[in-house]
Amino acid sequence: MKKMVLLVLLLLCITGCEKKDEKIEGIIEKNTNTVISIHYPKTRIRKLDKAITKYIQEQHKQFKKDYENNRSISELNIDYEYHKNGNYYQIVLITFISSNDLINPIYKIKTFVFDADKNTFLTLLDIANEKDLSIGKIKQELIEDYKNCISIPQLEETFSNLNTLQFTFDENSIVLYFNPDEIMKNNYQIIEHEIVFSKFKVHFEQQEKNQTVQYQKKERDLDVHKPTIALTFDDGPSKYTKEIIEILNEYDANATFFILGNKVEFYRETLERSLSYGNELGNHSYNHKYLSKLSVEELKKQIELTNQIVQNTLHYEIKYLRPTYGSVNQKLKKNSNLEIVLWNVDTKDWKIKNGKKIAEKALNDIKDGKVILMHDIYKTTLEALKIMLPELKKQGYQIVTVSELKEIQKLRNAEK
Ligand code: ZN
Secondary structure: OOOOEOOOOOOOEOOOOOOOOOEEEEEEEEOOOEEEEEEEEEOOOHHHHHHHHHHHHHHHHHHHHHHOOOOOOEEEEEEEEEEEEOOEEEEEEEEEEEOOOOOOOEEEEEEEEEEOOOOEEOOHHHHHHHOOOOHHHHHHHHHHHOOOOEOHHHHHHHHOOHHHOEEEEOOOEEEEEEOOOOOEOOOOOOEEEEEEOOOOOOOOOOOOOOOOOOOOOOOOOOOOOOOEEEEEEEOOOOOOHHHHHHHHHHOOOOEEEEEOHHHOHHHHHHHHHHHHOOOEEEEOOOOOOOHHHOOHHHHHHHHHHHHHHHHHHHOOOOOEEOOHHHOOOHHHHHOOOOEEOOOOEEOOHHHHOOHHHHHHHHHHHOOOOOEEEEEOOOHHHHHHHHHHHHHHHHOOOEEEOHHHHHHHHHHHHHHO
16 A cells, blocks of 8 residues: 555646646636636647547536535545656646545546657557557566555456556656556546556656846835725736736736735746736735635645745745635634635626626726735636726725735725
8 A cells, every 4th residue: 555645736847937828727716516726737739638628618618517416515626747758748637626525625637648759649559559558467466565445347447458548757767557447346536557667768858947127116105185996806817917917017006916826836937927017916825725615634735836936936925815606614714824704896707707797897896905816817807897997096096015005005094
């Protein structure tokens, strides 16, 4: 059992710079009986993207079919790990389903190993053949390592089609992944098993060194007596964030972006620029799991991993937490050392998806001192901002970060 490891969230193994063509797709839904958060990379390689999208759609559809009519809230979370080494793209998708009807959550893993030069998916057999690796020996190793819990018939069944085995590889080893029911009975965790090679040699790119960046904090000229709102964005960054920060900057507006840790590496340049414009970053978990429903350990991991990534990547220290799905309980309050920030105007941009209508609703609800909730993952939110910002400026509003609003409120209270 010693080599059996529960799959943990791994830091993304990619180079520090923002990739121009590779971005993260995100789906976040809150329905009556289900909450859904899905993140996966877009590589711009058609064949690979098509396979990933197809898999995601299948999982999404199946979940809705199985859980939409349940009485209690069920959660679907699909997250990714992304590794690109030279011409090899390796994507691991981890599905997590939790529901009151389930004794244990469901975990599922799917790997995509793609050779971009040959425009083809690689199977374990491809690697095994190239490296003189004996499948028989791998099976033997698994039987020895997991001797108390492995099911030989299940192992044989799983190995009967080598094309469907889940794996990733690097210069030193192959990692095999088994879904909970694949090689063991009564097991609900994913099994990750590493086979180390000494002779295994593939050329891998050297990782680029991260550059450190200095943020020049923009001078802000704020007036305590002017009507003021804090604009906040959840669930990003995304491909729309870049344009959103530009338009905010154009109108001398700043906002607090509650970001997901699993996207930071991919949007590093956007986030750096955002900070240099005077925007603020907050924590919105690592991959949008339902924080208030997690175990203390899982909960802390979601928050701390995101803080760490932001600290390491952007040299920025996060102060605020916005809980996923706006759900707060005692457990969450007790186990986060970040200040929790909610909102009091929900623009419902996640639901309305029409720029004009979002703007109308927002402008109608906005009042001095309010915290506005929006999401920088929709094109329609960007369109709404193009209507809202000039109008708010015309009405004399200052648009600020959460920290700035708090500061203004403090000064206003002192005056009383
Ligand atoms: Zn969210």
